[in-house]
Amino acid sequence: MTQRPDISFEWIDTNSALIEFVSYASSQDVYYLDTEFHREKTYFPQLALIQIATGDRLGVIDPVSCDATLMRPLMDGPSLCVLHAAQQDLDVLTQSVGFVPSRILDTQLCASFLGYTQPSLASLLQSLLKVVVPKGDRLTDWLRRPLTSDQLKYAASDVAYLAELSSIIFSDLEKRGRMQWAAEACEELRTKPTGPNPPEEAWLRVKDVRTLRGKSRFVARAVAKWREERAMDLNLPPRHVLSDIAVLGVAQRAPRTADDLLQSRGVDNRHANGVHGKALLEAIQFGVGDSVDGDLNLPSMTVTTLRSR
Numbered sequence: 001m002t003q004r005p006d007i008s009f010e011w012i013d014t015n016s017a018l019i020e021f022v023s024y025a026s027s028q029d030v031y032y033l034d035t036e037f038h039r040e041k042t043y044f045p046q047l048a049l050i051q052i053a054t055g056d057r058l059g060v061i062d063p064v065s066c067d068a069t070l071m072r073p074l075m076d077g078p079s080l081c082v083l084h085a086a087q088q089d090l091d092v093l094t095q096s097v098g099f100v101p102s103r104i105l106d107t108q109l110c111a112s113f114l115g116y117t118q119p120s121l122a123s124l125l126q127s128l129l130k131v132v133v134p135k136g137d138r139l140t141d142w143l144r145r146p147l148t149s150d151q152l153k154y155a156a157s158d159v160a161y162l163a164e165l166s167s168i169i170f171s172d173l174e175k176r177g178r179m180q181w182a183a184e185a186c187e188e189l190r191t192k193p194t195g196p197n198p199p200e201e202a203w204l205r206v207k208d209v210r211t212l213r214g215k216s217r218f219v220a221r222a223v224a225k226w227r228e229e230r231a232m233d234l235n236l237p238p239r240h241v242l243s244d245i246a247v248l249g250v251a252q253r254a255p256r257t258a259d260d261l262l263q264s265r266g267v268d269n270r271h272a273n274g275v276h277g278k279a280l281l282e283a284i285q286f287g288v289g290d291s292v293d294g295d296l297n298l299p300s301m302t303v304t305t306l307r308s309r
Helices: 015-026 068-076 087-096 107-112 121-129 149-160 162-176 179-191 199-205 215-234 244-253 274-293
Strands: 010-012 030-038 046-054 057-061 080-083 104-106
Touching: 010 015, 015 046, 015 057, 015 068, 030 087, 030 149, 030 162, 046 068, 046 087, 046 149, 057 149, 080 162, 087 179, 104 107, 104 179, 107 121, 107 162, 107 179, 121 162, 149 162, 162 179, 199 215, 215 244, 215 274, 244 274
Parallel strands: 010 057, 030 080, 080 104
Antiparallel strands: 030 046, 046 057
């Protein structure tokens, strides 16, 4: 494998430093971007780092200490933004700062037009550049401060080789006459609606929901919708409001009272009593009422998109 020098980067944690870096980046034709974020303890993703390589600089930006909306001049400008597996980056940027780059190319999506199937960044770097990036700790708490040197190098590596990698991919696409197809697919991805899924569809993501039949499916749909909306209000993962097991349990029993509710698997006093319990019982009865109108069928396939690194 190719030996590469240590990655050099700037740690940007003040507004003044970010403004200066954005001004520099805006003068370049292309910039390469990645993000680190968490959503394990919240409903909405928490932006933890933004990595941008452009020209002869690589900045690791700390959105905890500085105002990430100061990047807007760069993202609204004409410069091309290159990312890898951009779907979740676009989602987290929309949720955290309210905007996304005006032009993008996604190296993962572009590589798919060359016959690669959902290639990770690491696999592309190894196969096309003969580079092995630092493995790092995939369970790193990116919101912790200070981050270690190794953690920052790992984050920086996500954009350090994108210029070289994308040059190979884009050149190959041009030779095969497929660049326009790839560009159109990337623009479709960029403009695709992001953010939370409709609460009405939350029941489709409940584990083992396919085991339910008849009225139980309607109750599951109503309860999962209530859980999703409650999770958004509290900015908590839905499972912290009510577990999947509890959704299935109340869907099967369709309880009418708090005492009945407590007989359902996964339900305890905090779910059954007070305002919380009343709202849950109302959701259950709403589902029961809906079941009178007919059948509720599941789609033939549920597709989950995962981010490959």
